[in-house]
Amino acid sequence: MSTLDGKIPAGNIEEKWTQYKFDMKLVNPANRRKYNVIVVGTGLAGASAAASLGEMGYNVKAICIHESPRRAHSVAAQGGINAAKNYQNDGDSVQRLFYDTVKGGDFRAREANVHRLAEVSVNIIDQCVAQGVPFARDYSGLLANRSFGGAQVSRTFYARGQTGQQLLIGAYSAMMRQVEAKQVELLYRREMLDLVVIDGKARGIICRNLLTGEIESHVADAVILATGGYSNVFYLSTNAMACAVTAAWRAHRRGAFFANPCYTQIHPTCIPVHGDNQSKLTLMSESLRNDGRVWVPKNKGDARLPHQIPEEDRDYYLERIYPSFGNLAPRDVSSRQAKYRVDEGRGVGSTGVAVYLDFRDAIHRLGESAISARYGNLFQMYDKITGDNPYKTPMMIYPAPHYTMGGLWVDYNLMSTIPGLFVAGEANFSDHGANRLGASALMQGLADGYFILPYTIGNYLASMKLDKVASTHEAFKESAQGIQQEVNKLMSIKGNRTVESFHKELGRLTWEYCGMGRNEAGLKKALTEIPKLREEFWNNVKVPGESNYINPELEKACRVADFLEQGELMCEDALHRKESCGGHFREESQTSEGEAQRDDTNFCYVAAWEWQDKNKKQVLHKEELHFDNVKLATRSYK
Amino acid sequence: MASTKAKILNLVLKVWRQSGPKSEGKFVEYPAKGISTDASFLEMLDAVNEHIIADGGDPIVFDHDCREGICGSCGFMIDGQAHGPLRSTTVCQLHMRHFNDGDKIVLEPWRAQSFPIIKDLMVDRTALDRVVSSGGYVSVNTGCAQDGNSIPIRKRDADEAFEAATCIGCGACVASCKNASAMLFTGAKVSHLALLPQGQIEREERVLNMVAQMDKEGFGACSNTGACSASCPKDIDLTTIARLNREFVKATVNKHNTDQKLGDG
Structure with a gap:
């Protein structure tokens, strides 16, 4: 084990980023075209980075897994994006956003990164407005804000229930403008399957062209991964079907440390599972909790329809337990409380695995039209999926895996432990600690892409002496051969089980033992079961079709193969972290009232794992966390 | 559930x-x-x-x-x-x-x-991306934006721009049109930006370039049947096509006049 250096600049927290921007080396505008930068992933973080670097004059290659960058899963973010603008004059500031994010992350994030995020949050809004992102506005014509996810100020900017899609269109259009200007080369339907490291530095990637099956080599002076999170390790999650850990995991196997894999966020307001055929879960924006009241029947097995249950037989448990935050208690807390009610046997619906989110009182107070103006599209979406009308009967919701705070370890420059490999957005671990606050994911993705990487990449390129490398280099050949062999192997097994069935079983194991509640016995069980499943996969998986044309089953097989390794590391990390913090709830570490109990004496660090050979235990490295500006305190929402 | x-x-x-x-x-x-x-x-x-x-x-x-x-x-x-x-x-x-x-x-x-x-059921819709890259944006580089609230926008206009911007680029409009026209798709993007002050500077070049690219990709002319809007999962309104036509005519006439003036000079 070693101690990792986050390379945090010296100085007061308010001045670190400003001073560091001045201290960093620059690449002369005329020299930028001599540098090739590969951006893998074209969601918010990737598209914004590719656009910005292209504008500056770098030669950019953007790798897109979809048929268009506009399809990236950033589109699905509904609620909004935070920024410390204080347009509402309600006491917000960079300092307060910084404080809220550190505290919300349960004191497991790096202070300096979070402060920088809060600083650039204001520039993001300006940039997006200038691009023509149609944010919601007041009758004055000025930008509207709402309070979101338990924040006590209104700092969330939004575009009805489509904030993610509108921001992505902004970043996507900016990137397409650079495609037109020939500064960005956009490669569609490509999946990164390996990182090429030469002389200890990231010098390119190996991709599979999903249309032709061709294994391609792409050379670069720096590589940015913006490939999202790994919630699909749970099989059922709110992530899109193509969301995978593959790119990050392949980089991990080449030496990039993977940090805090056990920090996963379970979103409290999703539509519950309907049955075995379910392929994914749909999130309902948590803005619904601003007006909806969460409850279950007081008595176990109460089979009455919700409207037949009188007030005295209802338990509005969030309002009861957390009187000051009520239904707006943070995500991890709300999710866990829903699980407790279901475990107590007080869950609702035909499966008993759901709680009510009731708008009856809000409709009574404000009228149906006011509720419709706020949540009309969400109510419609719920109705489409469930066939129930939420104006008439309470919604049923249950928590679902949604976001992963863990990811590849990066230093203050967003550079991984492999020089030249940068990681942005959800794919890195940096800013949210053990729990992400609502409306902060869009903020972080765009902060990384628009305002941080354009500086730190320049600094890296200007400080490094990089030899010329060609795709005929031995390292590229060897890596491409390895990937071809892997593809051939998957095609040749011709076993009896579909990829889907392995993924479902892995999902059951990870959700059961490494989901909302984790304990030693369960995690140890998962750690014996997952390797067995992985072994069976490599002996008994059935991949139909050919490898030289579009083959979605083969793509899935590569991704599931990686989840079968990464899921194990997630459980390993959860087992080693004996405290509860944020999204990681260890049942052995709770207060007498059932609240999460952090252990700052023993666990105030980032756990970063180093890959060893296959079937060998990964090695743990630590980055100690220091809290000089926000006092370590117990989160309390009571 | x-x-x-x-x-x-x-x-x-x-x-x-x-x-x-x-x-x-x-x-x-x-x-x-x-x-x-x-x-x-x-x-x-x-x-x-x-x-x-x-x-x-x-x-x-x-x-x-x-x-x-x-x-x-x-x-x-x-x-x-x-x-x-x-x-x-x-x-x-x-x-x-x-x-x-x-x-x-x-x-x-x-x-x-x-x-x-x-x-099978999978098609290549990258033609739509090329229509966007021909002009479906505001040319603003990262870092040079003024304060967000320094551009007030009437709520009515902002809402209308948003409605047009909700297009998800699925291509249903093209598939439903007997001419395989992409007018609803292009009209939505042109409307989104033409309705906002940020979109004014490049308003005319945008519509000319996007329509030219649309034609180059082989999309047909508007069939005036409205099948596109009826099949649109995001209910993009037919008025976006009307606006596209208006913007296109205006830009064409202005360009013609400007070219003549420059020619005279």
């Missing part, structure tokens, strides 16, 4: 199978048995594919990703209608409760020259 109303359906799918852009395609029938009415249309297809794989066959290929109606990946014709029988709904949000036991359902890919078939 398994509602108490959930029923089980047995269906037959008649699916267009085509192994590549140049190969000949044909309809093949598949049984879809034991499908819950709570399942989504794509979950029904997943189940059918699991059976095809188990039987040693080649699963049906279709584009899909978010499965919550926002990414625009999915889309094919169901019984001759883009995205199926429900208005304002993508295929992934269409649920099996809208079908009856014993139904035979016909699935075909988007059919348009500008959308070559990749395989």
Whole structure:
């Protein structure tokens, strides 16, 4: 084990980023075209980075897994994006956003990164407005804000229930403008399957062209991964079907440390599972909790329809337990409380695995039209999926895996432990600690892409002496051969089980033992079961079709193969972290009232794992966390 | 959520199978048995594919990703209608409760020259990306923006721009149009930016360039039938096409006048 250096600049927290921007080396505008930068992933973080670097004059290659960058899963973010603008004059500031994010992350994030995020949050809004992102506005014509996810100020900017899609269109259009200007080369339907490291530095990637099956080599002076999170390790999650850990995991196997894999966020307001055929879960924006009241029947097995249950037989448990935050208690807390009610046997619906989110009182107070103006599209979406009308009967919701705070370890420059490999957005671990606050994911993705990487990449390129490398280099050949062999192997097994069935079983194991509640016995069980499943996969998986044309089953097989390794590391990390913090709830570490109990004496660090050979235990490295500006305190929402 | 109303359906799918852009395609029938009415249309297809794989066959290929109606990946014709029988709904949000036991359902890919078939129900819609890259943006580099509130926008205009911006680029409008026109798609983008002050500087070049690219991609002229808007899962309004025409005429006339002036000078 070693101690990792986050390379945090010296100085007061308010001045670190400003001073560091001045201290960093620059690449002369005329020299930028001599540098090739590969951006893998074209969601918010990737598209914004590719656009910005292209504008500056770098030669950019953007790798897109979809048929268009506009399809990236950033589109699905509904609620909004935070920024410390204080347009509402309600006491917000960079300092307060910084404080809220550190505290919300349960004191497991790096202070300096979070402060920088809060600083650039204001520039993001300006940039997006200038691009023509149609944010919601007041009758004055000025930008509207709402309070979101338990924040006590209104700092969330939004575009009805489509904030993610509108921001992505902004970043996507900016990137397409650079495609037109020939500064960005956009490669569609490509999946990164390996990182090429030469002389200890990231010098390119190996991709599979999903249309032709061709294994391609792409050379670069720096590589940015913006490939999202790994919630699909749970099989059922709110992530899109193509969301995978593959790119990050392949980089991990080449030496990039993977940090805090056990920090996963379970979103409290999703539509519950309907049955075995379910392929994914749909999130309902948590803005619904601003007006909806969460409850279950007081008595176990109460089979009455919700409207037949009188007030005295209802338990509005969030309002009861957390009187000051009520239904707006943070995500991890709300999710866990829903699980407790279901475990107590007080869950609702035909499966008993759901709680009510009731708008009856809000409709009574404000009228149906006011509720419709706020949540009309969400109510419609719920109705489409469930066939129930939420104006008439309470919604049923249950928590679902949604976001992963863990990811590849990066230093203050967003550079991984492999020089030249940068990681942005959800794919890195940096800013949210053990729990992400609502409306902060869009903020972080765009902060990384628009305002941080354009500086730190320049600094890296200007400080490094990089030899010329060609795709005929031995390292590229060897890596491409390895990937071809892997593809051939998957095609040749011709076993009896579909990829889907392995993924479902892995999902059951990870959700059961490494989901909302984790304990030693369960995690140890998962750690014996997952390797067995992985072994069976490599002996008994059935991949139909050919490898030289579009083959979605083969793509899935590569991704599931990686989840079968990464899921194990997630459980390993959860087992080693004996405290509860944020999204990681260890049942052995709770207060007498059932609240999460952090252990700052023993666990105030980032756990970063180093890959060893296959079937060998990964090695743990630590980055100690220091809290000089926000006092370590117990989160309390009571 | 398994509602108490959930029923089980047995269906037959008649699916267009085509192994590549140049190969000949044909309809093949598949049984879809034991499908819950709570399942989504794509979950029904997943189940059918699991059976095809188990039987040693080649699963049906279709584009899909978010499965919550926002990414625009999915889309094919169901019984001759883009995205199926429900208005304002993508295929992934269409649920099996809208079908009856014993139904035979016909699935075909988007059919348009500008959308070559990749395989089965999957088509190549990158032509739409090229229409965007020809001008569907505001040319503002990162870092040079003024304060967001220094550009006040009348709420009515902001809302209208937003409505146009909700387009998810699925291509249903093109597939539903007998001319395979992309006027609704392009009209939505032109409207979004023409309605906002940020879009004014490049307003005329934008519409001229985007229309030129649209023609170059081989999309047809507007058929004036309104099938595009009727099949749009995001209800993009036909007024966006009217605006596109107006913007185009205005820009063409202005360009002509400017060119003449410059020519005279």
